[in-house]
Amino acid sequence: MKLTVFGATGGVGREVVRQALDAGHEVTAVVRDPARLGVPAHDRLRVAVVRDLTDEDALVPLLAGREAVVSALGAASNKQARLTPVAGPALRAVVSAMDRAGVTRLSAVSAAPLGPVTPADGVIARKVVLPVLRRLLRDVYADLAVMEAAIAGSRTGWTVVRPPRLLNRPRTGTYRRAVDGNVPGGRSIPRADVADALLTTLGDPSTAGHAIGIAT
Template identity: 80%
Template sequence: MKLTVFGATGGVGREVVRQALAAGHEVTAVVRDAARLGVPAHDRLRVAVVADLTDEAALEPVLTGRDAVVSALGAASNKQARLTPVAGPAMGAVVRVMERTGVDRLSAVSAAPLGPECPEDGALLRVALHPILRRVLRDVYADLAVMEAAIAASAVRWTVVRPPRLLDRPRTGSYRRALDANVPGGKVIARGDVADALLSTLTDPSTVGHALGIAD
């Protein structure tokens, strides 16, 4: 496939680029700073510098003629999300340009706290720890909620992937999935496995129009 990857310089996005190239895909990595990509040059890798991801005219060249989009966009901190939301505004522009250019498949990373509570999780997690986490990172999650709303309102075939806390570890290929739910007891997952989930959903029709919870 011909893929466009947003958020390619982040931990998950960089893994998406590496795994997509290893799988034989053609990748356009959209970045603000090409020096931060950290992926060796490859004949199937194009690096596109786009300073403003809400600039729809700038997005058209990186989306035209592509088969699918993978988004690993997200604020690096709660402060950043509060001052300059990233995922929500950018994704609104991305899906509009996708609709105009005929790119109809999207896989985007979000976060487990936007999913429903698992009845199987204990009261300590559901009543105490999870609400604290949502409060501490409320601006990050608010930005992701705007992103999810923009995706759901679009005409593209989408999947949202919701991981718990990310670990800087490579792909294992061994993780649990839950459609339209969070994984019971799911606390962590490797960034490499999040990238694997984002890519694998592109060819999994059962995930279209759904959120996918994942965790170790």
Template identity: 75%
Template sequence: MKITVFGATGGVGREVVRQALAAGHDVTAVVRDPARLGVPAHDGLEVAVVPDLTDAQALVPLLVGRDAVISALGAGTNKQAKRSPVTGPAVRAILAAMDRAGVSRLAAVSAAPVGPDVPSDGVIARKVLLPILRRALRDLYADLAVMETAIGASSAEWTVIRPPRLLNKPRTGKYRRVIGANVPDARTISRADVADALLTTLTDPATKNQAVGIAS
């Protein structure tokens, strides 16, 4: 499979690139600073430097002939994310470029608090802890909500992955997954397992046009 990865220098994106190459895929890693990629040279790896991810026309050549797109964009890709939305505007441009390039499959990472509450999590989690978290990171989640709205309104065959707090731990390939809802009692998951989920979903028809909750 030929995959273009946005946000390739972030914690999740770097894992996507590594795992995709290990699985035999051809990867175009879209970056602002190639020195931050941290992935060894590989016959299946192309690194594309793009300073402005909101320029849809500039993204089209990176998508022509590809089978799928993965967006691992998030607040960590830009230190100014709290003051200037990053992910929503970028994904809107990616969707426009996908349409022009004739690419339909998209997997994107979001966050569990953007999704609906899980009734079984209890009153304290739903009425106290989550509201505090959503207020503290309201700009981040607002940006991701804009992204999800744009994806849902697009013609793409999309999947949105919603993880809880991310950890720098090894890939296990063993995590809980709920299609169409968040995972009950979700606390953490490794960035490597989020990457695994993004890649796995590309060939799973059950996840098309669905938000998928994941957690350890």
């Protein structure tokens, strides 16, 4: 499969690039700073530098001839999301550029707090932990909510992946999934498993048009 990956220098995006190459895919990694990619040169890897991800005209050539897009974009902090939202503005441009380039499949990472509350999580998690988290990271989640709305309103065959707390651990491949909901009791997941989920959903048409909750 020929893929274009946005957010390729982040923890999840870097794993997406590595795993996609290992699986035999051809990857265009879209970055602002190539030095931060941290993936060895490969004959199936193209690195494209784009400073402004809202520049739709600059994105179209990077999508022409591609079969799918993976977005691992997201603000690094609540302050960044408040001052310069990342995911929402970028994905508005990305889905429009995909339409122009004729690319119809998209998977994008979001976050579990944007999903519905799971009664199985218990009272403390539902009444204390989640409200505090949503308040502390309200600008990050607001940015992701704009992103999800842009994706849902597009003509792409989209899948949104919503993980809880991210860990720097090896891929397990044994995480749980919940369609249009969060995983009951799901507290964390390795970034490598999030990357696995983003790539796996591309080949699973049953996930198109759905948000998938994942957790270990």
